Amino acid sequence: QQQVKQSPQSLIVQKGGISIINCAYENTAFDYFPWYQQFPGKGPALLIAIRPDVSEKKEGRFTISFNKSAKQFSLHIMDSQPGDSATYFCAARDDRGSTLGRLYFGRGTQLTVWP
């Protein structure tokens, strides 16, 4: 059972455009929601993260929007650049004893930014 559902599976955006990736979850015990960026041949790199007491967090061109009531969160990449072409993963954490130290990941979105 996929605890975090991510869409779309792939996304093509023109340079300068906005890339939007969405994630949804059911477990209301999730209390931490990071996004990771992964280039081919590399490990995932932590991009930005949010906690459920905040509705939006912005770091440079990257913004997380969080909707607690809808149990959804999304990553917005403004002014997308070819260098942003990578696979993006959303994730969530449930900080209870039985799930310590574990992140639940979405299936990933392959983003391609055309120059």
Add this chain to the structure above:
Amino acid sequence: KAGVTQTPRYLIKTRGQQVTLSCSPISGHRSVSWYQQTPGQGLQFLFEYFSETQRNKGNFPGRFSGRQFSNSRSEMNVSTLELGDSALYLCASSLTGQGPSYEQYFGPGTRLTVT
């Protein structure tokens, strides 16, 4: 500060053999989590260690095991390798693996190919 390091980076093994992968966390981090990444299943949690103790385990067979040393370095072992074990094995470190200081940072991974 040096990031998470994993050795070896690439490994080719034959079915039935066993393999040991190594992970050195970021200095000061005491939690190490292991994940398996495949195109079909995405990022799957294997186990997490903190202060030499396994705190959490994912749904993998007993052929997958791990340990953590007093310096927080961790190893994972896969015995009786199967073709389906071919994957990228990722190690992630965190200060404590729980609470506010939770950010998980990934290493570059070990690409295991089983023939």
